[in-house]
Amino acid sequence: MIDPADIDIPDFLTRWYGPPTASSEQLPPEASWLPEPLRQWYGLASRWPELQSGGNRMYRPSHIQPDRGKAVFMEDSTGDWVWAFDSAEPDRVYEGEPGGAWSQAPENLAEFLAHATVRETIVLTQFGRLCAQVPDEFLPEILAPMEEVGFRGWKWPRPDQRIFLNDSLAANVGPAVDPQAPWRNRDGYAAVRVAGIEPSLLEYLDSVSSLAWIDLGPDR
Incomplete structure (x- = not known):
């Protein structure tokens, strides 16, 4: 870590x-x-x-x-x-x-x-991917290129947010929203946002099962 x-x-x-x-x-x-x-x-x-x-x-x-x-x-x-x-x-x-x-x-x-x-950098980067409903079993493959940072977090927007980094990728992982009850977390799922300093660095995500990634630009 x-x-x-x-x-x-x-x-x-x-x-x-x-x-x-x-x-x-x-x-x-x-x-x-x-x-x-x-x-x-x-x-x-x-x-x-x-x-x-x-x-x-x-x-x-x-x-x-x-x-x-x-x-x-x-x-x-x-x-x-x-x-x-x-x-x-x-x-x-x-x-x-x-x-x-x-x-x-x-x-x-x-x-x-x-x-x-x-x-904020993960949010502001020019090249990013988001999947709001990632089954937990796919997290090891998504996060394999990175290492978790030992941040101890805060409560917003939901507790248990985690950050992963390497020299050219960064990811924020947090609880997924339960589609049937948006005030609750969905057990067994995570919301994942991955950012890269170059768009080609995110192409490995295309091979992770059949997850529907959304291409993102900066949130400004």
Whole structure:
């Protein structure tokens, strides 16, 4: 299993997006109170602007304000789920519905941001395949070229999401939706999204049984 701490995020971004298209911007002085991992992420996002066009929305530094001990820094694409760091212990990440109860995420802030960056890249890549109903017996063949990353995950959009990587492929694997009851998972099935830095790298999926893969472009 890949240790999240071993992922060189600038190298990862260069492989997936190419060299940075801009120089790193300096954050304004009023953002100096933000945790170091978050300040580093904003530096990366200024060099690779693609990071700011994904499904989840990272707040601008000036919009992050502490509220009852928590400072929200990211929300999902619909605004139904948010993530915050603890003002007193900023390495801790919390998640939940806006205005609802907070639940501590299992990842510290640095690991969370690495996880979010890799996951967003899978969504943003130009070349991807999706199959929303993959029988579990086909997962070993689909994931054979890659190795699982030891991310500890969070609850959104459903618990038990997993990330797999190699130098040129990445995959997100999570529970499949039960067609008869969309609020439940379908036992024995997974939803799989595979991304590649080149379209030819995804052709091996055509030989995996008779699965109906959907070709995807960037979700922007």
